[in-house]
Amino acid sequence: MKPDFLKGVRFTDLTWAGAGPFGTKVFSDFGAEVLKIESATRLDSVRTAGPFKDGVVGLNRSGYFASRNTGKKSISLNLKSEEGKRIVRELVAQSDVVSNNFGPGAMDRFGFDYEALREIKPDIIYLSMPMYGQDGPRADLLGVGMTISAVTSIMWQTAYGTGDPVGPGTHYPDHAANPYHAAFAVLAALAHRRKTGRGMKIDLSQVESTINFVGPAVIEASSTGREPPQIGNRSRSHAPHNIFRARGDDRWVAIAITDNAQWRALATIIGRADLRDDTSLATAAGRLASLDRVEQAVAGWCATHAPEEIVTALRAHGIAVSEVAHSRALIEADPQLAHRGYWQHVQHPEIGAVLLNSPPYLIDGERVELEPPPLLGQHTREVLGGLLGLSGTQLDELNEQGVFS
């Protein structure tokens, strides 16, 4: 399906890099017209971030960019030029949402602060998403996604055990908390505007947004005055509950026992009737108290079995189990994702077929079909000619002045 739920909604989208564009992609995938304002002189950094098709570096060849910008229209504008800024204001006048993820003060310096744009478009929805908020003693701290993991305790909590943090391997907050909190807020603002006629400003501090993703730990620390334990793959309530090495080259399975009957079944499967019948291990508390003994038994069995065998044997007994999948396995060998038609190829004019994740849900039983990401500046003339009514001659003049550079 190509949903038209947001038909008629227009974005002037100044976001760049990871979190911002991933959030506004939600809207272009659902029928909104997202005008991505970018510039060859100040590139969206993700256009220059790999991987590149065939390993050949090029502004329109990044797979990472493709995955964050499906269905958008690219307008190349040099915002250092007065004409470039004027065009943005004219686009905002005909937009419903204006979005950015610049640092504090950057929009003001362009003359694009909320009050200024509200004068142009009184009911504008204005999304701003700097890292640490617009004001305060650390507002100007520079960061990447991992910095957000660091200051929100996610890095500290992503640990094998006590005092052994390693942190997420990705810029995790860029890929879930911040783009999707932002998208949810804009959708709420659109709903609000439809009822009241009023727009609003959304100030999303990426740190504040991300802290909600570890909200329960924050409540616990506040309530008890103690630091929540760093438990890694283990559980405080159940055992065994861990990732174990399976037979094969760097292959691993996650096993999560969540009740005593499952434990007895597992102990039987791994050929350890002695542990199954050991009353000291009959409850989760008992198993947690003898964690080394319990885990060693499971680890020993897993090491001699292939992940497929482990999954089949345990799943048949109602035990939560999964191989730890990597990208290739998800794409080529996951029967569930294949059955649900999760992967789709989108044809791109320069790099051909690009493999993309579908939005992770079915709507009315159907997949949302994605549109290709734009080439840099692909829609400049079309949009400025159509929406702003600029003539071919005017567009040529602006181009000669470097406004589209």
Next chain:
Amino acid sequence: MSRPFEDIQILDLTWEFGRYVGRLFGDLGARVTRIEPPGGLPDRRASTSPVAIEREPAVYEFEFLNAGKASVTLELSSPEGREACAALMREAQVILLERGGPFYDELQWVRAQAPSAVVTSVSPFGRTGPWAEAPATDLTLQSAGGIAWLSGRLADGPLRLPGLQATMITGVYAATATSLALYDTLATGRGHEVDVSAQECIAHSLQNSIQMWDFERRVSMRGGEGTRDASEDMFSCRDGLIFLAAPRSLGVSWNALVSWIQETGHASAQELAKERWADRVWRLTGEAKAIFRQTLESFTQCYTKEQLTQEALRRKIVMGPVATVADVLDDPQLRHRDYFQQVELALAGARVSFPGAPYRLSEPVWRLRPAGSEQPQPA
């Protein structure tokens, strides 16, 4: 004051991976009602368990994910309870179902009660496919979705993200999809059915690793092995850890760091001035990482997290403290912005600091209420 979702009634039958959806809508005005069997849904039962190890951390998760929701107890196996629930469904604009919870296996009946509602189903693997019934938990879903693979040390095996990230990731995607569908429903009157797979949500959050395989036939490895610069890591300082990012692609950060070290006259400046640090490829190697760690830590160990953070601010170095949870509660920026909400919680006790809104809105429409603070009766 009108609020974005104040005329929206949500019937919330989720108990695990779907719980954040109703929370997000409720904070913006929706009336969210959990329907629970006598004794409660599994998350309430765990939160009120007499067994301490079952209660923690379930109780904190319960308070966080169910804030703002009311709860009605109905015996759903009785005709009266079922009819009472059907009556609530007929009033609802959104119905949230979850595998293992009430009515998940009766989707068509639910839709018949509320044909113009958005019915969102949350499940580990989606409603269809060979794994539709497969048991799952946070750990196994982070594994099946590919995110556990990406964290940890190469030698020590994959590592999941902390807390309940399968629930959080699934929650924001499911809330967004529900809101998109609702936007259409309110305009057109047509109901929608949304089928959210937690595995798919997690697999949608893997940075660039899908394209890395598609375009370069490389499997992204845990810890960014082979792709992460020597400078992009945690380093020890006098009172803890700091996180630094100063690859050559962030030239401002690298140059500012090296200039600062040079200014202080610290011996490590000599190493970092060497030509080899201009070599982006060499900087990815284990050798470079070992040298950089030893060199930088000889410098950072002279300073506290706070001192390093102040210099990062002053000099535009991409560097910040690796906060513990207690540090987050004490963060000067968050204090300045008056971020935390002080609330009394029914199950987690005392007056606690509760995370503030994920977004600040210029209209005063976001409001936090503790879980179960209202008990409306069924119609």
